[in-house]
Amino acid sequence: MTDIKDILFAFSEEIRLRIILLLKDSILCVNCLTDTLSIPQPTISRHLSLLRRTGVLEMTKDKLHCYYKLNKSEPFNSLKKDLTRSFYKALKGTVPFKGDFKRLRAVGKNCNANCKVRV
Ligand SMILES: [Zn+2]
Numbered sequence: 001m002t003d004i005k006d007i008l009f010a011f012s013e014e015i016r017l018r019i020i021l022l023l024k025d026s027i028l029c030v031n032c033l034t035d036t037l038s039i040p041q042p043t044i045s046r047h048l049s050l051l052r053r054t055g056v057l058e059m060t061k062d063k064l065h066c067y068y069k070l071n072k073s074e075p076f077n078s079l080k081k082d083l084t085r086s087f088y089k090a091l092k093g094t095v096p097f098k099g100d101f102k103r104l105r106a107v108g109k110n111c112n113a114n115c116k117v118r119v
Contacts, residue, residue, distance in 0.1 A: 006054040007076050011083055015039065016047050018100055020056060020070070021088050025118035026104070027060075027069040032115050035107045036100055056080060065113040 010016055018037060022028065030048070034041045048068060051057040058071040070084065091097045101119045108117030 002055040002075055004076065004079075007056065007079060007083070010051055010054040010056045011087070013047075014096075015043070016051060017087060017091070018097065019044070019047060019051065019068075020084055021091065021097060022100055022104055022119075023057065023068055023070050024084055024088055026108075027067050027116040028104075028108075029065045029067055029111065029113040029115050031065075031113070032104070032107050032111050032117070033068070036104045038103075062114065067113070067115065 011020065015037070019033060022033065022036060030041060030044060033048075034044050037044065048057065048059075051068075052059060052071075055071050055073075055075065057068050058073075060067050060069070070080070072081070092101065104117060104119050108115055108119075111117075
């Protein structure tokens, strides 16, 4: 069961915050996240796993790919939404977040999965 400490822990590391903000309005495969962040896939996967366990992200699958998006269900749905919005407002123009959004636009164009890039 997710509690408030899990949510705060999920948002407490920069790499997880980068992932969360990339997924604010997008649905992305692991390759898009890995290519955008230029971080090794095992590292990304470890953080994605934690973000799923804490209920911040959810994963869906098609035949070939796994997709990640924000989990907009309870518990703490409005807190997760408010934290994501607040961090986005505060950080969108700063390094490394600004570059992440720019790279995601380019990476998304070359993705052959069914990612939905909205940045
Ligand atoms: Zn993709």
